[in-house]
Amino acid sequence: xxKIKKITALLLALSLLICCAFTARxxxxxxxxxxxxxxxxxxxxxxxxxxxGFTWYTREIAKTTLTVTDESGADxxxxxxxxxxxxxxxxxxxxxxxxxxxxxxxxxxSINGEPFGTFTTDDGDDKLEFVVVADVQASSAENFxxxxxxxNAALATLxxxxxxxxxxxxxxxxxxxxxxxxxxxxxxxxxSTTLVPITGNHDGFSxxxxxxxxxxxxxxxxVEVKDGxxxxxxxGNCHFAVVNTNDLISISLAQLKWLKNDLNSTDKDWKIVCMxxxxxxxxxxxxxxxAMYLQKSFTxxxxxxGVDLVISGHDHQYLRTKSLKGNKLSDDGTxxxxxxxxxxxxxxxxxxxxGTFTKTEFINTLIIQKGGYGNYxxxxxxxxxxxxxxxxxxxxxxxxxxxxxxxxxxxxxxLTDESGERLITxxxxxxxxxxxxxxxxxxxxDNTTSAAAYTASVVPSIAALxxxxxxxxxxxxxxxxxxxxxxxxxxxxx
Ligand SMILES: [Fe+2]
Numbered sequence: 001x002x003k004i005k006k007i008t009a010l011l012l013a014l015s016l017l018i019c020c021a022f023t024a025r026x027x028x029x030x031x032x033x034x035x036x037x038x039x040x041x042x043x044x045x046x047x048x049x050x051x052x053g054f055t056w057y058t059r060e061i062a063k064t065t066l067t068v069t070d071e072s073g074a075d076x077x078x079x080x081x082x083x084x085x086x087x088x089x090x091x092x093x094x095x096x097x098x099x100x101x102x103x104x105x106x107x108x109x110s111i112n113g114e115p116f117g118t119f120t121t122d123d124g125d126d127k128l129e130f131v132v133v134a135d136v137q138a139s140s141a142e143n144f145x146x147x148x149x150x151x152n153a154a155l156a157t158l159x160x161x162x163x164x165x166x167x168x169x170x171x172x173x174x175x176x177x178x179x180x181x182x183x184x185x186x187x188x189x190x191x192s193t194t195l196v197p198i199t200g201n202h203d204g205f206s207x208x209x210x211x212x213x214x215x216x217x218x219x220x221x222x223v224e225v226k227d228g229x230x231x232x233x234x235x236g237n238c239h240f241a242v243v244n245t246n247d248l249i250s251i252s253l254a255q256l257k258w259l260k261n262d263l264n265s266t267d268k269d270w271k272i273v274c275m276x277x278x279x280x281x282x283x284x285x286x287x288x289x290x291a292m293y294l295q296k297s298f299t300x301x302x303x304x305x306g307v308d309l310v311i312s313g314h315d316h317q318y319l320r321t322k323s324l325k326g327n328k329l330s331d332d333g334t335x336x337x338x339x340x341x342x343x344x345x346x347x348x349x350x351x352x353x354x355g356t357f358t359k360t361e362f363i364n365t366l367i368i369q370k371g372g373y374g375n376y377x378x379x380x381x382x383x384x385x386x387x388x389x390x391x392x393x394x395x396x397x398x399x400x401x402x403x404x405x406x407x408x409x410x411x412x413x414x415l416t417d418e419s420g421e422r423l424i425t426x427x428x429x430x431x432x433x434x435x436x437x438x439x440x441x442x443x444x445x446d447n448t449t450s451a452a453a454y455t456a457s458v459v460p461s462i463a464a465l466x467x468x469x470x471x472x473x474x475x476x477x478x479x480x481x482x483x484x485x486x487x488x489x490x491x492x493x494x
Contacts, residue, residue, distance in 0.1 A: 014118035049103035053216030117191030128236035134167035134313025150392030167199025167313035199228030263305035283315025340393025
């Protein structure tokens with residue numbers, strides 16, 4: 001199918017080229033070089049108090065210049081370092097990093113003199129607010145628009161949001177056409193703030209460079225991976241570690257080592273990990289060893305390093321665990337939040353998973369965003385329906401000193417409020433509290449993982465997953481297999 005699409009696109013492009021050539025000859029002009037700029041984004045890159053990364057595309061190879069100005073329009077004096085422009089899938093990708101900015105200041109940026117967007121640097125205080133969305137995973141203009149509506153509702157709900165965390169699966173197939181549709185729907189949003197993008201398994205499906213070529217991120221101290229990017233940054237009194245769960249396996253031994261060192265290299269009060277796949281889920285991925293291996297491997301690092309909150313996506317439902325440590329309930333543990341989908345592809349509960357790979361006593365809140373299924377885990381059943389929960393999910397996080405408040409919302413597909421606006425329902429809310437100033441730095445070395453070290457870890461990583469898959473996952477899977485077959489026959493769900 002992809003080949004047919006590529007051949008069709010190639011033929012169309014050839015036809016257009018021939019038409020353009022004839023037009024140009026008829027006019028007696030040289031062929032026009034289009035410098036149309038598109039797919040523009042501003043991303044976290046290095047220290048959010050002083051720098052940002054930028055990506056933009058042109059249809060033809062063209063020299064382009066990034067300018068950063070302050071609110072008065074004066075040049076901000078930023079140091080701009082450019083990555084060499086290069087051809088990517090028929091277009092030209094440009095990336096640059098602007099550094100040397102002042103903290104707590106709003107800037108505008110232009111490309112070739114054309115204004116594109118604005119961002120505000122971190123002021124470094126211990127108050128921080130941001131928006132979290134996941135899995136728009138659209139193919140059509142209509143569904144990208146629905147996803148953008150959810151994100152706009154999030155920004156309207158939390159106007160003081162300092163950035164957007166997007167937990168991945170920006171598109172469905174990572175084609176030129178889909179990224180252009182994404183760009184059309186999201187360009188105004190992307191122009192208004194800073195993005196913190198996380199690689200999803202659909203962001204470069206069978207093509208390892210799409211994510212890297214859409215977002216300019218700091219890979220200077222990271223793990224070499226085949227697909228996607230691991231990175232980290234401090235913002236306010238928080239440390240964020242972003243983990244790519246879409247490589248050869250959901251997480252490699254090299255990544256676990258990098259994550260542990262990274263989380264031990266900060267004394268920020270809050271430690272938050274953002275990733276695409278979820279260790280705890282009742283969605284369709286919750287039955288496979290790849291995702292469930294995260295319970296065995298990744299959560300141990302969270303336990304050891306005092307991670308407060310894990311925010312993830314992938315399974316297109318909202319699920320929040322109670323505080324967990326060592327795969328057990330614990331007051332001094334980590335809360336895992338599967339952040340629903342901002343899009344319109346929504347997953348049912350896989351009831352055969354409850355009590356097996358994800359224990360029901362771990363679940364605090366469960367919201368299924370489609371009709372006919374339970375939308376709230378009340379401790380004994382989920383077979384209730386609330387039409388207010390049918391819509392796109394978005395989440396907000398507000399941190400002030402030792403308080404972190406997380407809210408989840410649904411933007412209703414159909415229902416409206418008294419003023420005729422689409423109904424927004426606050427479906428979950430929780431606050432974590434802690435004593436600040438307690439975290440200590442216990443790792444100060446170089447956390448870069450070379451390509452050789454990564455390659456050397458591939459076989460042991462696969463062996464570790466294999467040991468889990470055969471030793472722990474398979475017996476449980478075989479035990480629930482009759483239930484899986486029954487649900488498949490009765491509900492056509494797998
Ligand atoms: Fe996914």
